[in-house]
Amino acid sequence: MKITLSILFAVLLSGCIAHPLEAPLPPAVVSEVPENWEQAQARKYQEKSNYIQSHSVAYDWFGNFAFSEIDGIPYIALKLLPKLAPRLWGSDENFLDAVGLFIDERQQSYPVARGIGFSGLSRAEAQGNIDYASFTCGACHIGRVRLESGQIDYLDGGVNTTFNIALFRVKLYQTLQMAYAGEAGDTKYQLLTQKLLDALDIVHQQNPIYFYNNFQTGDRNFDAGYEAAQIALFKQNAEQTIKQFAQRAEAEYEGFGALIAKNYAGLESEMLAGFPGMADATGLSAINGYISLRKIPIIKGLASVTLPPEPGITDFMSVWEQDKRRASWGESHTRLINGGGQWNGNVPMPIYRNLIAMLTLGLEKTDVRVAAFAEELLDGLPASPYPFNVDIGLAKKGQALFAEHCADCHQPKNGKVYDNLGTSMKRAYVVGTLLNYAAHKQLYANCAPDTTIQLEGKDIKPCAEFDGVSLDGKKDLLMSPNNEHRGYNARPLSGIWAQAPYLHNGTVPTVYHLLVPDERPASFIKSRLDYDSQYLGFVWNAEQAAKPNEGYLFQANAIPALSNKGHDKDIVEGKKTYRLNWSGDKPGAFAIIEYLKTL
Template identity: 20%
Template sequence: MAQGPTEAMVRCCRPFLVVLGFVLVSLAPASVEARDSGVCSTGAITCLEQGWNEKERSWWYSTSQGSRLLPLSWALALEQSANTAGFFSEDNFSRYGYLPSPPGDGNPHGLPVGFAVDQDDSSKADLMCERFPETCNAFVMRKPWVGMTCSACHTNDIVFEGKTIRVEGAPTLADFQGLLEGLLDALVMTHDDDAKFDRFARAVLQADLSVESRRSLRLQLAEQIAWQTLLQQRNGREFRSGFGRLDAQGHILNKVAIIGGGPELEDALKSDAPSSYPFIWNTSQQDKVQWNGIARNILNLSILGKQTDIGALVRNTSEVIGVFAHVEISPKWKSGLLGYRSSLRAAEMIDLERQLARLKSPRWPEDILPKIDWTKAERGQVHFEAECAQCHEKLAWDDTRTPIKAKMSSLLSSGTDMSLACNTFMHQANAGNYEGRRPFMIQGEPIDSPDFTRNMLTNAAVGAVIGKVDELAGKFFDDVFDQAFFWRRAAEEAVDGKTYLPGVKDQRKKELARACLTSPEATREPDESVLVYKARPLNGIWATAPYLHNGSVPTLYDLLLPSPLRLVLDSEEEMSTPGPGDRPSVFHVGSREFDPVRIGFKTGPEPVHQAADGRITAPFEYRVYDTDGAPVPGNYNSGHEYGTDALSEAEKWELVEYLKTL
C-alpha cells in the first residue's frame, strides 16, 4: 500500500512546495478581522469556549469555498412553491433545520449559517457552458452566486429549558435532501406559473427587464431545472435520509460521474447509504478522515508561517465538488496535467482548514445543563478504560496538536451497517471524459468505461486543485488517497453458504453485500482497507447525537444496549427479533431539545417547526426495520458492542456520566 511521503521525498520536493505555498498563501483572504457576527453577543445564544472569537465565527459561516447553487439574485427573489413567501427566508430554511444567521458585514443578505456568496466577474467564471449555454451567454456566471460552505453541515444548536447553546463543528440536524427537493419544486413552479415568473423576473432583472431578458431568464431557469432534476435522479429520492443525515459520498460520486459527461450506467447505485454528519474538531490531527478513512491528511508544512495540509486541500475539494462547485472535465488535454477549470476557492479552503485546526471540542456547560456527578463519573472512567480506551484514545478538550492515529475496524468485526463503505467501494459509472486518464494524473491505471467512480473522483479532485495552483502539483497529491485502494478491483463473490443481510428482501442489496464482504478488500488488515469504519477520540461526544456513523442510535445510553441485527449469519443460525432491552428500532429525529440524562436529543413525534403560514414540519421517523419487519440496509443500528454487554445497568449509567466529561 502506498505510504505517506518520506523525509527524502519532502527534502526533494521542498523547493517546489515552498513556491506552491507562496502562491496559495498570497491568494489567501485577509478579511477575518473585518467582520462581526453578533451571533453570540445578542444574548439569545450561548456560545461555548471553543477557541474562536465572534469575527472568526462570522468568517467561518460566510466565506465561500466555490460552491454555486443559484445566482444570488435568484435566491433573493425565489418564492416557495406553495406560496409567495421567500424560499431563502429564515422561516423556510428553519423548516429544513438550517440555522439563522443575523445580517452583518459578512452576511448582508441574512443568509442561513453556511450559505455564502461567491463571485468571479472574469471570464474564468464561464464554466460548464455546454450544460448552461444560456446562463453563460447572459454572463450570469460572472454575477454573485449562493452556495454552501462547511459550516452549513457542521454547526448545531442545542436547546435546553429555553436556552440555546451554539456548538461549532458539531453535526447539523438539517434535512439536505428535503431542501434540494423543495428548491427544485420552487424552480419548476416559478418556470411554469406565469404570475410567479413575472414577480421573479421583475425582482431579478429590475432595470434590465425586457422581452428579450425575460425570455433568456426562463431559458436559464429551464437549464437549472434540468440540472437539478438530473442530480436528483442519479441520487434517488426513494430512500429518505431525514434530518441530520446525508449520503455525502454517494452524492459526490454521482456528481463526479455526471460532470464527466458519460451516460448513466444501468443499475447504477443510488445515494441510499446516508451517514450522520461527522463532528470536525481535531480533524487536522487525524491521519485518516471520513467515516471509512478513505482520505488522509498527508503532508502538513509550515509555509510563510502558515500550516498547509495538501491532503486536506484535496479532501475539501472533493466535498465542494459534491455541493455545487462548477467543474469542467474538459475533453481536451487528455492527460489532465494542466488541471481542470473550476469555481473552487483554493486559498479560502486553506484558510478555513487552518482556522478549523484551532477549534476546540465543546465542554459540558454545567451552568446551563445539569451538573455532572463527578463521583459517578470517576467510576465510569474505570469502565471506559476497560472497554473503550483501546479504540478511543483520550484527548484533552483543548488539545489541538497531538497527532491522532485512527483505529480502524473491519465491517465484519464491527458489525455496523455496511452500506456506506460498500457503496463507496463498489460504485461504478461510465467514464465519459475521464476515460483514458489516470486517477492521479501521472500515476494509476488508465480509467476504463465503465470503471469505479472513486477513480474518477480522484482525477476530478486532484485536477481541480492543479487547475487552481500549478500544472506540476499533481506529483505531490499521489498519497492523498490510498492509491492501492483506488487501483484495486472488486473480486468475484465467493460462495460460502452464509446468509448476507439476513431478513432483507431486496435481492440486489443482498448480492451487493455478498460481493463486498467476500472481496479481498474485506479481509485486508483494517489499516490497509477501506471496508472499515473509524474510531476516534470522544472529546465532545456529548454534543454529537445521533450516534454511529449512520445516526442509527439516538443517545449515548442507547449505544450501550445490544442490537439483534447481524450483517452475516451462518446458514444454521437464526436472527433474533428486537426486544425491550435492545437499542430503539423506531425513533424521531429533528428536535434540538436536549436530553441530559440519556445524552442526545428528544426523540418524540412532536413537530420540529411551525412556519409562518401555519404549516407543520414533522420530525423524521427513523426506522431500523420497515413496516413489514425487514431490516433496512443503510439504517442498521448494529455493531459497536465491544464489552458493553458485560456492564450492569448501574455501570452503564456510570459510563454515560463519564462521557459527559470528555
C-alpha cells in the first residue's frame, strides 16, 4: 500500500527549517548599497554564470533529469499527446507552452520543453528500457523575466511563474477521454494504444528524429538510431505500458477532484483550470495516498482521510542561496536549529527537502541522485541579479529603513516561525500527524544512512550525515514536529524582486502593495513576464502594456486560503516595534523598494 506517499506530499514544497532557536540571533548584517549599480550588476551576473559553470553536472540534473528511471509518463506517449488532441495543447514548436513550460533558448536542441526530463539521460544502459518522462526541478525553479529590450533573462533557481501543473493533469485526462471516443473497459485502452501507435508511425515516417531531435549531451547521442531502438522497445509491450499510464492519469484526475471537493468548495472551476505559478503541493502529492486507498474496497470510503485537512495553495518559491537558510546542530547534536526561510519550513535537511518534493509525484524508485545533485547546486547558487536600473541615492536611504524595520527578521538562519502577521494560517495546518509520520517513513525508506548512490563516478552515502554528524538513530529529525511550524518563516531577501507576487499564497502583486496594504488590489494579472520596476513585481495591472494573452486574472480573497491580508500591521518583537504598514510614508516604502533591488 502506498499510503506513505500521501504523506510525503504533505511537506512537499514547504521546504526548509522551522525550528526554534537555542539563543537569540545576533544583530543582522545589512548588505551595503554598491556605489555603481551597473558594475555590481555585471559582477553578480558573472558570479552566477561562473557558479553554474563550475557546477555544470549538478545543474543538468537539476534542470533536465527525470525523477525516476522506471516510472512516469512513457516519453514517446508524452510527445504524441498533441497528435491525439491538438486543440488542447500548444504550438507545433512546443505543445507544452499550453501549460507554461517553455523552450529554453540556451539549449535549443533539447527535444522537449524545459522542465521535462527523460530517463535516457540517466540510465546506465542506453537501451535497457523505454524512456519515462517526468517533471524536473527546473519545471518550477527555472523562471523568466522579459527585459526592456524584449530579450528573456533566465532565472535559474527562481520561479517559473507560468507553469501550471494542475492544468497539465486536467489536459492529460481530457486528451485520454477524447481518444477513448466513448469506449469503456479494456476496449478504451486498446483504442488508445492503437491511436498512439498509428500516430507514432506517421510522425516517425515524416521525421526520424521527431522524438529526440538528435539531441546530444555528454557521451550520449539521442540520434535516429537511438530513436528507432526506443520505438521498437515501446512497441514490444505497448498495450500494457499505455494502459498502466492511462489508469494512473485517470486516478490522479479523480484524486484531484476529491481534493477540490474537500478543500476548495466554491472554487471548483478555477481550481480545475489551475493557477500558473501556484499549486497546492501538499494536496497534489496527497492524492497518491488517496489513489492507493481507493483500490482497497474495505476502506475505499476512508480514502479522503489521506487528503490535507486545509487548503494549502501556495506560490512556487525561489530556491537559490540555500546556505543562508541552512540549519545547524544544537550543542547536543540531537536537534537542528537556526535555519529557515521557506514558507513554514518543516524539513530541516536539504537532501530530504529536495527528495520530498520529488516524492510528491508518486513515482516508483525515486532517483536519489537528483536530490543529491540539487543539494550540491542550490547550497551556494547565487540569486539572479535585478536586471534593471537602480537609483543608488534612494537605495541608500532605503538601506537605513531596511536595517531598522526588516533586517532582524529577514536575516540568514532565522528559524523562527511567525504566526502574528495576520496572514492566512490555512497553509500552516496542512500537515497532520498522519502525514508527518508517513513522511518520516517514506523519506527514510528512500534515503537511509546506509543508502549508497554514485555521483560523478564515486560511491557516496548522501544521507549518512549532516554537517559532519552521523544520522544513525536520528530518523525523527527528517521532519520537524508539527508544533514547531505553525506559521511562516521570514526568509532572507536575496533576489526578492523575482519572487513576485508576495505572501506565501501569491495574493499581493508587488512589493509596493506589500508595504502599502491600503492599496492592495482585489484582483490583478498574474504570470506575465514583463516587469514593473517602479512597484517591484511582474506587470500586474490589466491596463499596463504586456504581451497579448499573457497572464491570467487572479482574484484574491476568493476563499480564506487566498486572503491578501497579512504583513500589514506593525508588530512588536521584544522591546522593539517594527513598521510593516508604510501607507502613511510612501517615500519610505519606495526607498525600501529601491534598496531591495540591490540584494
